[in-house]
Amino acid sequence: MVENRFAFEVTHRDAASEARAGLLRTAHGVVQTPVFMPVGTAGAVKAMPHEWLEELGAGIILANTYHLYLRPGHERIRRLGGLHRFMSWPGAVLTDSGGFQVFSHRELRRIGEEGVWFQSHLDGSRHFLSPEKAVEIQDALGSDIAMAFDECTPYPCSRTDAEASMELSMRWARRCSEAWAGEEKEGRALFGIVQGSVFPDLRRRSAESLLGIGFHGYAVGGLSVGEPRSAMFEALGATMPLLPDNAPRYLMGIGSPRDLVRCVALGADMFDCVLPTRNARNGCLFTGRGRVLIKNAAHADDPGPLDPECRCLACRRYSRAYLRHLFMAGEHLSAVLNTAHNLTFYLDLMRGIRESIQFNKFGKWLDFMENYPA
Amino acid sequence: MVENRFAFEVTHRDAASEARAGLLRTAHGVVQTPVFMPVGTAGAVKAMPHEWLEELGAGIILANTYHLYLRPGHERIRRLGGLHRFMSWPGAVLTDSGGFQVFSHRELRRIGEEGVWFQSHLDGSRHFLSPEKAVEIQDALGSDIAMAFDECTPYPCSRTDAEASMELSMRWARRCSEAWAGEEKEGRALFGIVQGSVFPDLRRRSAESLLGIGFHGYAVGGLSVGEPRSAMFEALGATMPLLPDNAPRYLMGIGSPRDLVRCVALGADMFDCVLPTRNARNGCLFTGRGRVLIKNAAHADDPGPLDPECRCLACRRYSRAYLRHLFMAGEHLSAVLNTAHNLTFYLDLMRGIRESIQFNKFGKWLDFMENYPA
Numbered sequence: 001m002v003e004n005r006f007a008f009e010v011t012h013r014d015a016a017s018e019a020r021a022g023l024l025r026t027a028h029g030v031v032q033t034p035v036f037m038p039v040g041t042a043g044a045v046k047a048m049p050h051e052w053l054e055e056l057g058a059g060i061i062l063a064n065t066y067h068l069y070l071r072p073g074h075e076r077i078r079r080l081g082g083l084h085r086f087m088s089w090p091g092a093v094l095t096d097s098g099g100f101q102v103f104s105h106r107e108l109r110r111i112g113e114e115g116v117w118f119q120s121h122l123d124g125s126r127h128f129l130s131p132e133k134a135v136e137i138q139d140a141l142g143s144d145i146a147m148a149f150d151e152c153t154p155y156p157c158s159r160t161d162a163e164a165s166m167e168l169s170m171r172w173a174r175r176c177s178e179a180w181a182g183e184e185k186e187g188r189a190l191f192g193i194v195q196g197s198v199f200p201d202l203r204r205r206s207a208e209s210l211l212g213i214g215f216h217g218y219a220v221g222g223l224s225v226g227e228p229r230s231a232m233f234e235a236l237g238a239t240m241p242l243l244p245d246n247a248p249r250y251l252m253g254i255g256s257p258r259d260l261v262r263c264v265a266l267g268a269d270m271f272d273c274v275l276p277t278r279n280a281r282n283g284c285l286f287t288g289r290g291r292v293l294i295k296n297a298a299h300a301d302d303p304g305p306l307d308p309e310c311r312c313l314a315c316r317r318y319s320r321a322y323l324r325h326l327f328m329a330g331e332h333l334s335a336v337l338n339t340a341h342n343l344t345f346y347l348d349l350m351r352g353i354r355e356s357i358q359f360n361k362f363g364k365w366l367d368f369m370e371n372y373p374a
Numbered sequence: 375m376v377e378n379r380f381a382f383e384v385t386h387r388d389a390a391s392e393a394r395a396g397l398l399r400t401a402h403g404v405v406q407t408p409v410f411m412p413v414g415t416a417g418a419v420k421a422m423p424h425e426w427l428e429e430l431g432a433g434i435i436l437a438n439t440y441h442l443y444l445r446p447g448h449e450r451i452r453r454l455g456g457l458h459r460f461m462s463w464p465g466a467v468l469t470d471s472g473g474f475q476v477f478s479h480r481e482l483r484r485i486g487e488e489g490v491w492f493q494s495h496l497d498g499s500r501h502f503l504s505p506e507k508a509v510e511i512q513d514a515l516g517s518d519i520a521m522a523f524d525e526c527t528p529y530p531c532s533r534t535d536a537e538a539s540m541e542l543s544m545r546w547a548r549r550c551s552e553a554w555a556g557e558e559k560e561g562r563a564l565f566g567i568v569q570g571s572v573f574p575d576l577r578r579r580s581a582e583s584l585l586g587i588g589f590h591g592y593a594v595g596g597l598s599v600g601e602p603r604s605a606m607f608e609a610l611g612a613t614m615p616l617l618p619d620n621a622p623r624y625l626m627g628i629g630s631p632r633d634l635v636r637c638v639a640l641g642a643d644m645f646d647c648v649l650p651t652r653n654a655r656n657g658c659l660f661t662g663r664g665r666v667l668i669k670n671a672a673h674a675d676d677p678g679p680l681d682p683e684c685r686c687l688a689c690r691r692y693s694r695a696y697l698r699h700l701f702m703a704g705e706h707l708s709a710v711l712n713t714a715h716n717l718t719f720y721l722d723l724m725r726g727i728r729e730s731i732q733f734n735k736f737g738k739w740l741d742f743m744e745n746y747p748a
Contacts, residue, residue, distance in 0.1 A: 329417075
């Protein structure tokens with residue numbers, strides 16, 4: 001029997017909340033949790049050189065099964081030695097299952113019990129994704145953490161539709177688990193995904209179904225898709241206590257700095273979101289004092305740094321005036337420096353959160369975010 | 375009297391050609407020649423982090439007066455401490471005079487003896503550039519090397535038009551020199567620009583006019599604008615021998631690797647061209663074996679480096695397959711890595727040329743380029 005190097009352990013717990021710090025052991029390094037995973041959709045974190053990601057200590061990134069399946073193709077990546085070697089990334093990689101992207105293009109797909117027929121957004125070519133196929137693709141990519149293929153329930157959604165959708169996802173989750181078990185996956189993990197829209201009882205039933213199947217970790221999906229924050233936290237409140245304490249918990253697509261802190265307090269360990277990278281390209285920058293829209297005229301003559309407390313390349317070397325100029329002039333360097341800044345903010349925030357939990361001072365982050373603008 | 379730290383000296387000469395190696399002393403460092411200056415149009419070399427330019431040993435870059443005058447404005451840059459501080463660039467900066475860009479937008483400008491009235495390509499606002507204004511702007515920027523304001527003669531052009539245009543440029547060159555002399559410019563230099571289209575006698579007259587005025591260095595402009603290569607080298611052949619041996623010679627907008635070698639053999643010291651940076655963004659990459667179009671399907675499954683002899687980040691770490699994927703997917707990282715590669719190729723080529731001159735082996739570059747594809 002092959003030693004499965006994937007493992008998770010909780011090393012510290014906050015006394016006043018469910019927050020916990022831990023270690024995620026993968027075949028590509030040990031990742032400290034809670035962790036934010038930068039989004040590398042097409043096998044690259046947009047506008048961020050790998051070298052800088054490594055300097056920042058990013059131990060795990062996310063890549064998209066749907067995008068890589070269509071281009072350059074999972075079989076090509078398999079031939080080239082897997083995704084890590086293809087993109088020359090030494091750290092861990094989590095891949096989503098492709099479901100979210102397939103279901104985002106509503107007019108291009110048709111769902112059945114077997115899976116989803118869809119057309120490529122690139123060239124209109126026809127494809128079929130199923131639980132088994134999603135496992136096969138992620139196996140070809142060599143993901144450290146693969147995600148079960150699920151239907152991402154849209155919002156808003158009736159209770160009836162949400163229930164049917166969740167139940168389909170649970171049947172697919174079982175098929176994913178069975179497909180996964182049929183192959184040897186040294187050191188790699190498969191996570192199940194809780195669905196059920198904003199209905200707490202459906203969320204609970206979904207969590208129980210997944211526990212009955214058994215996964216290496218548990219994700220909560222279908223949130224932060226347009227529902228009110230209160231509904232999101234109600235759904236999370238119903239779900240999180242049911243997830244096993246000794247498995248990692250991953251909140252998909254979340255979120256803002258404030259949501260990260262609040263979700264850590266609920267016991268979440270892993271996060272991903274396009275917010276820091278996409279906002280960077282749009283000139284919306286995170287700082288300890290809130291967001292800065294770099295295009296504002298107020299920055300045009302400002303010789304000071306974006307955030308005097310930030311250690312990133314952009315803040316150490318450049319002025320707000322220059323960063324604004326790069327953005328207004330549409331320079332490539334604008335996206336590069338802004339992305340380096342926002343990812344530094346996110347990764348340093350998570351580092352601070354981890355250390356606060358280790359020293360039993362996590363409450364300070366909850367206090368900080370009480371007053372954090374937006 | 376202020377010590378003028380700008381100086382140039384020839385340190386080595388090739389026995390078999392006019393090639394020479396030298397040192398250009400500026401207020402922002404000593405630059406070894408022959409040198410290629412990466413183009414930083416809007417105060418940034420497109421898609422190239424400053425940090426990487428420094429690692430490459432780029433001692434001098436070019437910035438565009440026209441672009442910086444329109445955005446963010448030369449008075450703003452003056453208030454922020456000059457261009458070096460504004461863009462946080464410790465090396466030397468040469469600025470063109472703005473003439474080339476003004477004359478590129480033919481429908482937007484009107485020329486008179488006084489100067490040029492033109493409309494901004496950004497917002498249609500009306501502006502006036504003259505020799506005195508071009509000097510004033512470059513003074514505000516704090517350029518280490520400023521260029522005289524000239525009319526860039528289009529190609530093709532009748533002899534009569536080329537003569538009138540050259541004579542206007544020479545009257546403007548005198549006005550630039552007078553405007554320059556009226557101010558204190560510690561350590562900074564003003565270069566005159568030889569014009570005269572493809573007519574050797576006009577080129578000679580232009581060079582003699584500039585020598586009569588006296589500049590810190592001499593540029594050859596209005597070449598590589600569509601004329602046959604033979605006409606370009608005929609014009610250069612008529613011009614270069616007239617330029618003083620003890621002043622730097624700058625060939626504007628040149629060129630391809632092969633042209634660089636051939637022009638060094640004619641005694642040129644300085645070059646700039648958008649070719650390495652623009653081609654990089656278009657996926658056209660320079661290697662020791664010729665150009666590589668990275669989008670070609672042949673690279674899709676190639677695990678090898680772009681150029682095994684290159685020391686750049688892209689070649690050290692990534693495969694042709696990955697570089698192709700980044701280009702096809704339109705990833706920002708494609709432009710960044712490709713630019714790092716092409717600038718490494720250009721700067722290493724110039725380093726090799728300098729060393730060959732120092733060791734009296736420059737002929738090997740002429741031999742190499744005989745067989746260099748395109």
